[in-house]
Amino acid sequence: MSHLPSPFACRALGVIMYVILSAYHPFDPDGAASPDEIQANIAACRFDFNDPAWGAVSGAWGAALRLPACSLADAAPAAAAA
Numbered sequence: 001m002s003h004l005p006s007p008f009a010c011r012a013l014g015v016i017m018y019v020i021l022s023a024y025h026p027f028d029p030d031g032a033a034s035p036d037e038i039q040a041n042i043a044a045c046r047f048d049f050n051d052p053a054w055g056a057v058s059g060a061w062g063a064a065l066r067l068p069a070c071s072l073a074d075a076a077p078a079a080a081a082a
Contacts, residue, residue, distance in 0.1 A: 014065050021065075022053040025038075026047035027041035
């Protein structure tokens with residue numbers, strides 16, 4: 001029995017942390033994407049940190065968010081297909 005969280009739980013936590021730290025959704029930064037566009041961004045792990053909101057965030061937090069999101073990029077499409 002493993003006490004490690006699943007990769008998807010880690011990714012979900014990363015998304016929640018992203019929203020808390022930046023005050024916008026990582027897969028819909030302008031708040032104008034359709035549900036299909038958001039789903040495509042999630043499946044492609046398409047997001048960035050190119051926003052002034054990240055200027056006030058410690059580099060350690062940004063690095064902590066990049067690691068799980070990037071390492072799970074291959075897992076997201078599999079989950080969407082399931």
